[in-house]
Amino acid sequence: MEIDMTTNEIPVRAASAREPAHPSITPEQISRLVETFYQRVQNDVRLAPIFLQQIPGDWGPHLEVMKRFWRSVLLKTGEYGGRPVPVHAKVANQTDGGLTKADFIAWLALFRQTVGEIFEPGAQPIVIEAAERIASSLWLATNGDLVATPPDWPSQQMPS
Numbered sequence: 001m002e003i004d005m006t007t008n009e010i011p012v013r014a015a016s017a018r019e020p021a022h023p024s025i026t027p028e029q030i031s032r033l034v035e036t037f038y039q040r041v042q043n044d045v046r047l048a049p050i051f052l053q054q055i056p057g058d059w060g061p062h063l064e065v066m067k068r069f070w071r072s073v074l075l076k077t078g079e080y081g082g083r084p085v086p087v088h089a090k091v092a093n094q095t096d097g098g099l100t101k102a103d104f105i106a107w108l109a110l111f112r113q114t115v116g117e118i119f120e121p122g123a124q125p126i127v128i129e130a131a132e133r134i135a136s137s138l139w140l141a142t143n144g145d146l147v148a149t150p151p152d153w154p155s156q157q158m159p160s
């Protein structure tokens with residue numbers, strides 16, 4: 001940490017905490033990620049019915065929430081103040097068989113494909129690992145008990 005010699009002040013932590021997860025990541029890339037990813041979700045045999053039950057009409061508001069969410073995660077903008085765990089608990093309760101490991105694997109496969117098309121190679125693992133971490137928390141919240149361990153998502157066992 002550097003001390004500013006003109007004022008002798010030590011910079012506050014919050015300033016550095018707002019740095020992007022990777023310097024190449026832009027808000028435009030995040031918008032493209034969200035739009036392309038949810039387009040694919042709507043065409044996916046496994047995921048489309050789950051989402052369409054919750055969002056039968058205009059997807060605009062959901063896409064705006066998701067852009068704010070990913071800007072908060074990746075650019076540390078602090079724009080998202082929601083609580084994904086109870087939202088997904090509700091989705092799981094309203095879905096036949098709940099949200100399964102296979103549902104999360106399908107979600108992550110589409111997400112990884114989309115990230116691979118949009119972000120620079122150095123940023124891709126950072127974005128994907130953030131999604132996998134959150135997927136693990138959501139899986140625990142919807143399937144786990146106090147001693148459960150989230151699955152290893154297939155990409156964690158690659159690359160080959």
Ligand code: HEM
Pocket residue numbers: 047050051054055062065066069082083084087088091099100103104107130131132134135138
């Ligand atoms: C099996 C996988 C998943 C399914 C089926 C799923 C489904 C959904 C649905 C249907 C909604 C909209 C709920 C509503 O508006 O009533 C939603 C919201 C959301 N999802 Fe997921 N999701 C999945 C995984 C994930 C993952 C892995 C992440 C993050 C990496 C994520 C992040 C979010 C966020 C931030 C919201 C908005 C919550 C809010 O309203 O504040 N989801 N999800």
